[in-house]
Amino acid sequence: MPELPDVETLRRYLAATSLHSRIARIDLKAPRMLYAVSRRELRAGLTGSSFERTARHGKNLFVALSQGNWLLLHFGMTGRLAYLDDAERPPPHTGLLIGFANGDRLACVWLRKLGKIGLVESPRAFCRERGLGPDAYALPLTEFRDLLAERRGSVKSALMDQHFIAGIGNVYSDEILFQAGIHPRASANRLSRRETATLHRALRHVLRIAIERRADPERLPDTWLLRRRTPGGRCPRCGGALRRIAIAGRTAYLCPKCQRRAR
């Protein structure tokens, strides 16, 4: 579920495995996933270069290339990375295979081909071009408050809107709202000062803990909603039945007792 904590985990994985090796070859198996770059340009941009450092904004992972430009990876709903030694076979659904001079390879894998492979001038230029909001994890309370004040509509759709703030998706927005005790349909610009601060604290807490646990659902605390986020699930706090509702075309889970709807 590549939301911000998952992408941060992937970023750390790539940084720990794949920096400073010369790229000898690439194999692009899913050309339809290219974003604003041709197959030829991608090949020319990567081959002979090496990965020098990584960056992340929201759900986007960027990797600086020694010869200029940045590789952009977006993981969609199902993307992941797998570093392979020269004997291991690439997993099924590998969309891009990056071969290093020593024979090792980095496989970028998408079960569904919902994602992006791009070559961009810089993370900043890409974020500006796409109109992405500030990264959710680095967002100060004051800025969060100012953003919410100008946002109409539900707080859940605001949290999930990448143009508003970048990095939060359907699952973690449910978790953040649950921990803040706020109903997902609450109006974003009508939250009280106190509720806004509580929501901000929950946002920081959820993202920090999820990153620490490498976004592995099984390692997340039992007290979290997302451990029970399934039909028939019960609230980890009060034991009541969780409710499923549709918001912005997505399935939201909430505890109707712990997240009361303001009138």
Place this chain on the structure above:
DNA sequence: AGTACCACCTGACGGC
């Protein structure tokens, strides 16, 4: 400015 809906992909699951 928001929301609703469809499209893009593939696999899992329940019902018949």
Place this chain on the structure above:
DNA sequence: TGCCGTCAGGTGGTAC
């Protein structure tokens, strides 16, 4: 067993 509809964490475009 097999087929079919539905659903799943992503985003982007279009039409209200």
